[in-house]
Amino acid sequence: MGFLSKRRRHKAAKPLAIVLALFLMGALYSLVSPATQSRAETASAEQVARGKELFQQTCSSCHGMNGEGTTEAPTLRGVGAASVDFQMGTGRMPMARPEAQAPAKRTLYTDEEISAIAAYVATLGEGPAIPSADQYSGEGLSAEELARGGELFKTNCSACHNFEGTGGALPNGKYAPPLTKTSDKHIYEALRTGPQQMPVFAKGTLKDQDVKEIIGYLNTLHAQEDNGGLTLGGLGPVGEGFWGWIIGLGGCVTVALWLAKKGARAR
Amino acid sequence: MASRAGVTDRSEATEVQTPGKPHAMKPLSGVLGWADDRLGLATAGKGGLRKVFPDHWSFLLGEVALYSFIVLLLTGVFLTVWFKPSMAEIDYEGSYQLLKGIQMSEAFASTLDISFDVRGGLLVRQIHHWAAILFVAAATAHMLRVFFTGAFRKPREVNWLIGVGLFALATIEGFAGYSLPDDLLSGTGLRFVDGLIRSIPLIGTWAEFFVFGGEFPGTLVIPRLYMVHILLVPAILLGLIAGHIGLVVYHKHSQYPGPGRTEQNVVGYPMFPVYAAKAGGFFFVVFGILMLMGGFMQINPVWKFGPYNPAQVTAGSQPDWYMGWVEGAIRIMPNWEWHLGSTTWSWNIFLPGVGLMGLLFTALGVWPFVERWITGDTRNHHLLDRPRNAPTRTGLGVAGMTCYAMFWLAGGNDIIATHFHVSLNVVTHVMRVAVFVAPVIAFLIAKRICLALQRSDRERVLHGSETGIIERSIDGSYSEPHAPIDIDAAYTLTQHPVIPVTQATPGLDENGVPDPSRKVSRLRATLSHWFAGHQIPKPTRAEIEAAHHHGDDVDGVDPHGPDQNGVDQNGVDQDGADRAVESAQNPRELSARH
Numbered sequence: 098m099g100f101l102s103k104r105r106r107h108k109a110a111k112p113l114a115i116v117l118a119l120f121l122m123g124a125l126y127s128l129v130s131p132a133t134q135s136r137a138e139t140a141s142a143e144q145v146a147r148g149k150e151l152f153q154q155t156c157s158s159c160h161g162m163n164g165e166g167t168t169e170a171p172t173l174r175g176v177g178a179a180s181v182d183f184q185m186g187t188g189r190m191p192m193a194r195p196e197a198q199a200p201a202k203r204t205l206y207t208d209e210e211i212s213a214i215a216a217y218v219a220t221l222g223e224g225p226a227i228p229s230a231d232q233y234s235g236e237g238l239s240a241e242e243l244a245r246g247g248e249l250f251k252t253n254c255s256a257c258h259n260f261e262g263t264g265g266a267l268p269n270g271k272y273a274p275p276l277t278k279t280s281d282k283h284i285y286e287a288l289r290t291g292p293q294q295m296p297v298f299a300k301g302t303l304k305d306q307d308v309k310e311i312i313g314y315l316n317t318l319h320a321q322e323d324n325g326g327l328t329l330g331g332l333g334p335v336g337e338g339f340w341g342w343i344i345g346l347g348g349c350v351t352v353a354l355w356l357a358k359k360g361a362r363a364r
Numbered sequence: 365m366a367s368r369a370g371v372t373d374r375s376e377a378t379e380v381q382t383p384g385k386p387h388a389m390k391p392l393s394g395v396l397g398w399a400d401d402r403l404g405l406a407t408a409g410k411g412g413l414r415k416v417f418p419d420h421w422s423f424l425l426g427e428v429a430l431y432s433f434i435v436l437l438l439t440g441v442f443l444t445v446w447f448k449p450s451m452a453e454i455d456y457e458g459s460y461q462l463l464k465g466i467q468m469s470e471a472f473a474s475t476l477d478i479s480f481d482v483r484g485g486l487l488v489r490q491i492h493h494w495a496a497i498l499f500v501a502a503a504t505a506h507m508l509r510v511f512f513t514g515a516f517r518k519p520r521e522v523n524w525l526i527g528v529g530l531f532a533l534a535t536i537e538g539f540a541g542y543s544l545p546d547d548l549l550s551g552t553g554l555r556f557v558d559g560l561i562r563s564i565p566l567i568g569t570w571a572e573f574f575v576f577g578g579e580f581p582g583t584l585v586i587p588r589l590y591m592v593h594i595l596l597v598p599a600i601l602l603g604l605i606a607g608h609i610g611l612v613v614y615h616k617h618s619q620y621p622g623p624g625r626t627e628q629n630v631v632g633y634p635m636f637p638v639y640a641a642k643a644g645g646f647f648f649v650v651f652g653i654l655m656l657m658g659g660f661m662q663i664n665p666v667w668k669f670g671p672y673n674p675a676q677v678t679a680g681s682q683p684d685w686y687m688g689w690v691e692g693a694i695r696i697m698p699n700w701e702w703h704l705g706s707t708t709w710s711w712n713i714f715l716p717g718v719g720l721m722g723l724l725f726t727a728l729g730v731w732p733f734v735e736r737w738i739t740g741d742t743r744n745h746h747l748l749d750r751p752r753n754a755p756t757r758t759g760l761g762v763a764g765m766t767c768y769a770m771f772w773l774a775g776g777n778d779i780i781a782t783h784f785h786v787s788l789n790v791v792t793h794v795m796r797v798a799v800f801v802a803p804v805i806a807f808l809i810a811k812r813i814c815l816a817l818q819r820s821d822r823e824r825v826l827h828g829s830e831t832g833i834i835e836r837s838i839d840g841s842y843s844e845p846h847a848p849i850d851i852d853a854a855y856t857l858t859q860h861p862v863i864p865v866t867q868a869t870p871g872l873d874e875n876g877v878p879d880p881s882r883k884v885s886r887l888r889a890t891l892s893h894w895f896a897g898h899q900i901p902k903p904t905r906a907e908i909e910a911a912h913h914h915g916d917d918v919d920g921v922d923p924h925g926p927d928q929n930g931v932d933q934n935g936v937d938q939d940g941a942d943r944a945v946e947s948a949q950n951p952r953e954l955s956a957r958h
């Protein structure tokens with residue numbers, strides 16, 4: 098120990114000690130902190146090359162040759178593979194035309210092509226990876242967990258997506274799309290990447306378990322039988338008032354017309 | 365128009381029966397006799413059972429409202445048995461799995477129990493809600509019918525006011541019911557009304573604390589609304605409905621004009637047996653329609669909304685339709701707000717919310733008196749106006765409906781935006797303009813249509829109906845022959861009294877002495893011209909005779925027929941309702957004497 102104790106008053110000792118402490122702190126942090134971002138480790142160089150080729154064909158006109166972004170579209174550095182998987186998997190990207198918001202449509206790309214582009218975009222900067230099924234599957238949750246998912250949904254999501262997940266309007270032609278046909282994986286990816294108008298719900302806000310509960314709640318809600326009859330679009334009182342007038346009063350007036358036309362036919 | 369379709373010429377029910385043996389004085393026997401001796405049923409029944417009601421589909425709109433109200437009472441009693449009006453917080457342990465273990469008020473938990481654990485509960489709950497929607501809808505349609513046909517005129521102004529009161533109370537009743545389940549939507553609606561109350565200048569905060577017993581939402585509002593919903597307002601509604609119908613009996617039912625129908629009679633069928641069967645049957649039809657709606661159409665799925673939690677909200681948070689126009693007004697209102705010292709003056713909520721509701725009910729309430737002042741018409745009216753014959757009133761009514769509809773659409777601006785793929789902002793901005801412009805356009809169009817219909821009536825009386833047959837004459841010219849209309853139709857088209865235009869006069873009697881009762885102000889004269897001017901004059905006797913001698917009538921109607929005096933302006937007997945009796949001129953219809 099003579100070596101260290103002899104040089105503890107050396108000029109370089111303090112800076113070195115600080116560097117050492119910082120290194121230790123950093124190492125400790127990387128061990129303890131949650132892995133919010135990870136690279137798609139499985140991507141092979143071949144896949145990335147194929148992805149880059151596809152990217153330059155189909156995405157670069159708006160997002161730039163290296164995904165750096167243009168005046169037309171944002172940069173893709175740091176959006177992660179999950180973002181690409183969501184945007185292309187739901188058909189939102191590539192956009193058919195510039196408009197307020199990219200609508201979901203039938204996707205024309207194969208899964209391999211999408212994963213190749215996702216792998217390439219993941220190399221541009223760290224971002225959320227494509228989740229595995231155990232991160233988002235809403236299967237096997239208890240009734241209490243599903244109910245908690247409902248509370249989380251109504252606290253965080255229904256203000257835009259409506260209580261049944263049928264969607265709602267946002268300013269300037271934007272909208273929260275319906276969630277009735279969205280896959281579990283895409284809901285998870287949307288939460289983590291915040292596509293279009295949606296805010297990002299990071300793992301610090303909603304843990305994977307919370308997301309699972311929300312997805313489980315939505316799946317159970319949409320799978321359950323329609324108690325009480327036709328849902329009339331799940332739009333709330335606007336739909337109810339509309340059909341109340343049309344079928345309720347319309348039906349009564351139809352009968353009234355018939356009744357008033359009928360004279361006293363007592364014979 | 366007089367509705368005569370489908371009436372058979374002869375019927376046992378309507379024919380005068382001559383009994384073989386006189387039995388008029390034979391005392392009643394059996395149970396009826398027992399009851400008559402004690403309750404005087406025969407005397408009461410004599411008038412009631414012979415009461416005559418005219419036949420027209422639009423007269424049944426009020427009945428739809430009445431029957432939905434009865435359905436509301438019946439289903440409401442059922443719900444009262446199970447509902448717990450308490451805001452005490454409990455953990456839900458009922459059978460709806462997606463809310464298992466969630467903390468909620470007893471009111472919401474009992475609503476879930478009604479929906480999932482009480483046999484038939486969901487059906488009754490849904491019937492109750494659909495009946496509420498139908499009740500206000502039918503009442504509104506009934507009110508529009510009364511407005512457009514001028515049925516609010518003397519002597520029915522008080523009944524119109526009762527109707528306006530019923531309309532306002534029905535809205536309050538519906539809103540209280542909407543709030544009771546304490547689900548997310550009712551809580552959001554209550555918060556909306558909380559905002560309305562607080563927007564009242566100066567006293568808003570105190571009024572809020574008075575209603576909610578402190579800060580929103582507190583623990584008192586559900587029990588209070590429960591009292592309002594099941595006791596206070598229904599009792600007043602029942603009383604007003606009794607008065608409303610009592611006045612219909614007292615005034616006799618108004619009727620559409622037609623041959624044999626005068627200001628002194630009512631042409632129709634008697635209560636017993638015809639209307640007892642028709643109205644009784646119609647009750648079950650309305651009940652049946654509501655049953656089907658309750659059975660097949662989901663309404664207010666409270667289990668999906670979940671319990672009210674001030675931290676939560678859902679897209680598509682709207683009130684039931686009858687509050688939708690206020691919602692719309694507040695949605696499109698620019699954000700006008702004053703901050704004076706420590707006070708906030710929320711004009712952005714007060715004007716469209718409280719102000720607009722006050723404006724609607726005031727306008728409805730004063731209209732009969734305003735119209736009477738403008739026209740100076742003090743006569744009794746038991747014959748209804750055909751809407752075209754009061755073009756300005758009809759135009760105003762259509763303008764009012766249009767304005768209401770624009771506010772209504774604005775209340776669903778988010779649904780419009782998502783379903784028609786337009787920008788929410790564009791919808792809002794368009795509606796801000798439309799609530800002012802659309803009524804004016806609607807007024808002009810409606811008035812023009814009325815005047816065009818008046819012209820067409822005049823044409824039909826003078827030249828007959830278009831036949832749709834084009835004839836080519838021997839020299840090659842084309843013409844459309846007109847078929848003369850029958851005398852009944854001609855009467856119906858020309859019987860209406862023409863509203864006179866009053867001229868401004870300083871009000872002097874024959875001797876030049878000022879007489880205030882004859883004074884007509886300039887304002888009133890201007891309004892009178894606006895209201896009654898521009899009308900198409902109805903054909904005079906001379907014009908009809910000239911037209912009939914024109915030669916294009918093949919089997920022309922005898923212009924001197926006995927009914928033709930109806931073409932002249934009807935003389936109205938002021939106290940005729942009790943005195944003069946006119947028998948029906950049309951043998952196919954019964955006439956009631958009263």
